[in-house]
Amino acid sequence: MKDPLKITSTSIDTTQTRQLTGSCLCAGVAYLINGPVRNVVNCYCSQCRKTSGHYVAATRINKDHLTLTSEETLSWFECLPNIFRGFCNSCGGNLFWDNKNASNNEISIMAGTLDSPTQLKTVENIHTEDASDYCKIADIEAVKNTEN
Ligand SMILES: [Zn+2]
Numbered sequence: 178m179k180d181p182l183k184i185t186s187t188s189i190d191t192t193q194t195r196q197l198t199g200s201c202l203c204a205g206v207a208y209l210i211n212g213p214v215r216n217v218v219n220c221y222c223s224q225c226r227k228t229s230g231h232y233v234a235a236t237r238i239n240k241d242h243l244t245l246t247s248e249e250t251l252s253w254f255e256c257l258p259n260i261f262r263g264f265c266n267s268c269g270g271n272l273f274w275d276n277k278n279a280s281n282n283e284i285s286i287m288a289g290t291l292d293s294p295t296q297l298k299t300v301e302n303i304h305t306e307d308a309s310d311y312c313k314i315a316d317i318e319a320v321k322n323t324e325n
Pocket residue numbers: 201202203204205206250265266267268269270
């Protein structure tokens with residue numbers, strides 16, 4: 178079984194600590210980040226497609242550096258054994274991906290929920306083989322080339 182968002186060569190940039198804030202659309206889920214943050218990885222797997230409506234762009238941090246400032250409407254969906262997707266049960270925003278099987282203490286955060294500017298870059302596309310037929314690989318690569 179695939180392990181979406183995990184198979185990536187990109188790791189958290191521990192040389193720089195960042196303070197970022199983020200939320201879902203209705204702000205029922207809001208958070209603060211204070212620590213090193215990974216650059217953005219796009220995941221085209223079928224699970225990310227089904228939950229996001231297209232593909233997911235995610236950053237990643239150590240859980241110790243994440244503070245939930247509002248979790249009023251936060252729900253978790255177990256998409257694979259012991260792997261959870263955090264979303265807002267009010268506005269439907271897709272926020273977190275948490276693999277509790279992993280030995281590291283990291284969590285993926287959907288980059289679009291971060292308040293802008295993030296000063297992050299999109300650095301990698303993963304599971305492009307699972308992209309739907311309307312989604313052309315050339316377009317995916319174009320995204321990658323503009324954002325690098
Ligand atoms: Zn919401």
